[in-house]
Amino acid sequence: MSYAELWASMHDDxxxxxxxxxxxxxxxxxxxxxxxxLLAIVRIGSRGFAGRVxxxxxxxxxxxxxxxxxxxxxxxxVTIGIRFDSYQAAVLGLGMNAAAxxxxxxxxxxxxxxxxxxxxxxxxxxxxSAAMRWVVLPQAIRLVLAPSGNVAIALLKDTSxxxxxxxxxxxxxxxxxSSQYFMPFEIYVxxxxxxxVLCYPLSRLMRHIERRHPARG
Amino acid sequence: MALLNAWAHSLHFLPYFLRVLCVSAxxxxxxxxxxxxxxxxxxxxxxxxxxxRHAAFRAIASVYLELFRNVPLLTxxxxxxxxxxRIGLTLPAFVAATLGFGLNGAAMLSEVFRSSIVxxxxxxGEAALALGMTWPMALATVVLPQSMRIALPALANFGIGLLKDTSxxxxxxxxxxxxRAKMLVSETYQTNLIYLIVAAIYLLLSLVLSRVSAATEHGxxxxxxxxx
Numbered sequence: 001m002s003y004a005e006l007w008a009s010m011h012d013d014x015x016x017x018x019x020x021x022x023x024x025x026x027x028x029x030x031x032x033x034x035x036x037x038l039l040a041i042v043r044i045g046s047r048g049f050a051g052r053v054x055x056x057x058x059x060x061x062x063x064x065x066x067x068x069x070x071x072x073x074x075x076x077x078v079t080i081g082i083r084f085d086s087y088q089a090a091v092l093g094l095g096m097n098a099a100a101x102x103x104x105x106x107x108x109x110x111x112x113x114x115x116x117x118x119x120x121x122x123x124x125x126x127x128x129s130a131a132m133r134w135v136v137l138p139q140a141i142r143l144v145l146a147p148s149g150n151v152a153i154a155l156l157k158d159t160s161x162x163x164x165x166x167x168x169x170x171x172x173x174x175x176x177x178s179s180q181y182f183m184p185f186e187i188y189v190x191x192x193x194x195x196x197v198l199c200y201p202l203s204r205l206m207r208h209i210e211r212r213h214p215a216r217g
Numbered sequence: 218m219a220l221l222n223a224w225a226h227s228l229h230f231l232p233y234f235l236r237v238l239c240v241s242a243x244x245x246x247x248x249x250x251x252x253x254x255x256x257x258x259x260x261x262x263x264x265x266x267x268x269x270r271h272a273a274f275r276a277i278a279s280v281y282l283e284l285f286r287n288v289p290l291l292t293x294x295x296x297x298x299x300x301x302x303r304i305g306l307t308l309p310a311f312v313a314a315t316l317g318f319g320l321n322g323a324a325m326l327s328e329v330f331r332s333s334i335v336x337x338x339x340x341x342g343e344a345a346l347a348l349g350m351t352w353p354m355a356l357a358t359v360v361l362p363q364s365m366r367i368a369l370p371a372l373a374n375f376g377i378g379l380l381k382d383t384s385x386x387x388x389x390x391x392x393x394x395x396x397r398a399k400m401l402v403s404e405t406y407q408t409n410l411i412y413l414i415v416a417a418i419y420l421l422l423s424l425v426l427s428r429v430s431a432a433t434e435h436g437x438x439x440x441x442x443x444x445x
Contacts, residue, residue: 063377063420065384067395068412075402076409160289164388171291178299185300192288192296199287 017173025156031095036102061100074165090162109144149206241397256322264330285324298389314386333368373430
């Protein structure tokens with residue numbers, strides 16, 4: 001079988017799988033950003049129990065491999081009666097993992113906004129949450145844009161790990177195709193090119209943003 | 218009550234799990250160390266290429282960097298292990314994994330080295346050249362010792378990331394921590410307990426790494442303070 005024939009018979013499958021990879025990444029980014037923001041705010045705002053829980057969460061999720069977390073969510077939760085399909089487990093597992101990284105970025109970004117800003121907001125009568133929502137967060141967003149973009153790109157690549165719990169993405173499709181056509185070299189090079197096409201423009205964009213808004217403080 | 222009984226039953230396996238997993242953690246550490254040194258050496262060469270006067274060297278290094286940074290590690294590992302085997306180059310799993318993590322890590326470390334070399338004041342290198350040192354000599358004795366100090370935190374971060382990433386080697390059948398854990402699961406079905414122990418071992422190892430690097434940084438800081 002020549003490469004042209006191989007390409008003709010697999011490109012539909014691969015395009016579909018690339019779309020699945022993108023959806024998986026977007027889902028995990030959504031979970032990661034939402035949970036990460038919550039963790040960051042709790043970590044900054046609470047000195048008590050909640051703050052400690054957030055800190056331990058971040059330490060544990062950053063100190064262990066995403067693969068182990070995925071296996072626990074997918075194979076482990078079933079044994080205590082919580083069942084996810086592989087796609088849900090991948091979104092949840094990768095999202096919970098990314099949340100720990102997003103949380104640290106958001107925390108640094110929020111803390112980099114000068115204290116005077118929230119003090120000024122309080123002095124004109126805003127409540128804590130209003131000051132956060134209208135004064136601090138809009139300024140923090142500019143600071144966290146480039147680093148969170150880099151985490152998002154890393155996450156897009158890490159979705160390949162989800163193939164190991166059989167989530168339907170590019171890598172899983174590549175494994176299926178390899179066992180179907182016995183041409184793993186050609187197939188993995190092609191799949192690598194797919195990931196490259198997805199990631200390269202994004203990483204160029206992030207470098208552009210980094211240059212335009214260099215991180216301060 | 219049933220859940221409690223189930224846990225009591227799993228605890229009975231605990232010594233066996235701990236023994237097997239701690240032994241396989243050694244493979245994880247060895248794999249991490251081998252890949253780290255390969256990434257270190259190759260990353261350094263790439264950094265020098267990126268700082269070279271010759272456009273060809275710079276171009277080769279940039280292409281290498283972009284390729285390895287924008288393709289997932291798992292894809293690279295599969296290509297090295299399953300792909301190369303198919304075209305007649307069979308690598309043992311451990312070698313393929315070391316090569317994969319090393320080649321990929323080199324791309325990341327070259328950025329670390331490059332920025333830490335650029336971060337040293339130009340005057341340092343120029344002063345060394347003015348003293349009659351050759352460029353390689355100035356680099357080795359004046360610039361690098363200072364830039365390594367800058368690079369240390371990033372090197373430690375890379376090491377911790379690498380340690381966790383070696384879990385992917387289980388997918389190409391390297392008998393490391395995660396691989397053994399999967400085998401234990403299919404042997405005893407104690408999924409939660411086994412993966413929690415695995416998570417604890419990774420956490421412990423990465424905490425040890427970050428403590429060691431913090432202590433080294435602290436030590437270097439002290440020595441520097443004593444010198445100035």
